[in-house]
Amino acid sequence: MLASADATTVYVCVTCQHAGTTDSEPRPGAVLAAAATKAAEGSGVIVKPIRCLANCTRGLSAAVRCNGSWTYVFGGLDAACGPALVEGARLLASASDGIMPWRGRPQPLKRGLIARVPPINFEELE
Template structure:
């Protein structure tokens, strides 16, 4: 039975321009958006955005679909449209939510900026507090980090599960890494 492609959102930074580009000329990102408009397969939403914060490696796009990793790519041009279409096809037909390396266009092999876990990230990365139950779905096996200690007040600091290395706001709680965590 053939797999139904996932709906995909393609974010294109329309303010991207390369250093040295004529400031009066249409920007690379806007040109890329225009090149892709009308060429995208059914189920792909083209969403122009004003900035993806990757100006040093413009032109930038992001691909996301429900239950898949989100990919951010830079160093693209208005002529990158066919490679982006290939990447969309790989992501939408992926059985595990990852864009396979094999078959990925060369520009996507060289220009990946980030790969972001499926959202909602909170359910994927952070185990619930004791007594809150576990969300359904994969990732809650024996390798799951232990639940965090419950905070007495919403802004009280709590100790994060082992392996977390940054301060993150989490449902009104503030998670701070310990020196022990940083050393491991």
């Protein structure tokens, strides 16, 4: 599938390391990115590497975004979380309210939630 500006995208930090480790190669974040890329094959989800999401002390880190939806930042991931990230992205893409549903969300994306950011033009209803 061709990359599209509208595609649901998983950004995986490829420079992340596990806490207490330094200069390990390959970087655990890069291993996670490769696993996510493999898991995304044929799914329509795009995986993009990124160098640092400013969540270094709580790596491994990734973000999931989809146009018109909330954007989610996750930390505390490990190299096996590639499929979880893709599943979360698919859940987000199919959510009519733009919110990644809790039910069915993979466990690493429940315990590893760092923040969510509203879509542009979002207005809180009072």
